[in-house]
Amino acid sequence: MNLPKEVVICEVGPRDGLQNEDKVIPVDEKVQLINKLSDSGYQVIEVGSFVSPKAVPQMASTDEVFSKIQIKQGVEYRAFVANLKGVERAIECGCKKVKLNVSASKKHNLANLNMTPSESVSKFKDCVDLALSNGLEISGSISMPFGSPWEHKIPINDVKDIVKAYLNVGIKEVSLSDASGMAVPLQVYYMCTEFIKEFPQVKWILHFHNTRGVGNANILAGMQAGVTWFDTSFGGLGGCPFVPGAEGNVVSEDVIHMLHEMGVETAIDLDKVISIAERVSLIVGHSLPSYILKAGKSSNLIR
């Protein structure tokens, strides 16, 4: 079993986690959380999104959050954008990295936008140009490449077409986002192996939700295929957009605990991550689907 010596864990809780909450979290709470995340050793933090405040009120304060966080050298502070307006807001408040998204479900995309996913991506050209000409980095996400609730499995060639469309508009960092929680390890292994081989110029990020309990097994399979970048969320905050009440993203502290116990380094301080998750539970006002918060580290011995 070949695992990498080290991986990069990208904390997406401030965006993908908090946007799923009913309660809008105050700016200062978000700023404190993000400062604690950078202090704990994270190299990548997804701070928020620049999207319609009507559609996602929890993310309306992202501009203000960006202006208040302590920027730590070497940390990538990332934001989600949906269109040109989002890129403009990112530039305005000093955000240096934006991420676009398209759904891999052809059926869903055609029904909603009357375009295939690849056609949607080709429309991102002006977002990419604006970002790059202002010194921002830009990446692309593909949601549901491992399966969607409209098609179950998605043909791998459909996903490849989207990757090619991203490359065509100048994007070389691609996140595979299993937002519907339908990926299984064998599939993750084979898809990632094939993608890495066919698109060696792409930096791959895997973003799993633990909707059906196999998020950590999927990360294991992703590492075996050679992927070394993974999104996680504090306390597992988040949800499945298509299944009300289902669990959310893979849990940062559970993933980091698993990695460290296997000797895979992250440069992140697990104890600090655990205390952040405890804080998040207080802020959102409910328990979180985190195993390590309940059980503690396996190195906590009985004396």
Place this chain on the structure above:
Amino acid sequence: MNLPKEVVICEVGPRDGLQNEDKVIPVDEKVQLINKLSDSGYQVIEVGSFVSPKAVPQMASTDEVFSKIQIKQGVEYRAFVANLKGVERAIECGCKKVKLNVSASKKHNLANLNMTPSESVSKFKDCVDLALSNGLEISGSISMPFGSPWEHKIPINDVKDIVKAYLNVGIKEVSLSDASGMAVPLQVYYMCTEFIKEFPQVKWILHFHNTRGVGNANILAGMQAGVTWFDTSFGGLGGCPFVPGAEGNVVSEDVIHMLHEMGVETAIDLDKVISIAERVSLIVGHSLPSYILKAGKSSNLIR
């Protein structure tokens, strides 16, 4: 990634799950559950244990349960025993398969029994003789071979000594039981690979608890090492003996869902398993740490 074409899932909920509940479940409820389990296609069901009713009141009715269940041809109905008295009770009520257990923690065993784990196993000789001479099958379990809350990691040679002790008393089926939920996939892969190579005559069973969220990843790693027998519990019922409030065994319906989505066959009807877990939740009177119960199967499409 080499996975087996089919695996055997052993349902331990009636024993390892229910024994962890405060509420004692009526015999008729247990009998109905076990009959539903055999009807859903399980080939192995751990019905209960023949241990002190004072120590484990939830299992006091195991003799009666055995006398009332509908025996389905080809299904192994297994029980946990601690000593000769347990084997006698098994013989008396028609149980055909018993399982012994020892802790891999030398520290714990020495403190409690003033014997090493291997010495404990050598004392099982009369249990084995009594079982075999009465036509019962007998297996041995090793709890915490992947780590214990007294030592953290357990030296692999200590575990091998226990396996040799089991072989010495005539036991060739060995279950590795991560009751403390400390195993991680890389370790599972390497230990199982080594054990299979060194003891090819042993039938291995992996018994994981999902205490720290990596139970399904451990099953994946076990399959990659060549193990094809796994214990699971309906709804994930159970617990960690050393961490109050921590989650229990790996979840039958989550494991079976993962396996079937990867094309690994089990001969078990997942829909029936889901309805059993729903029933268990009603019987025990609380929610269960099952992902599939919350999210449903990933083949449930939006129309």
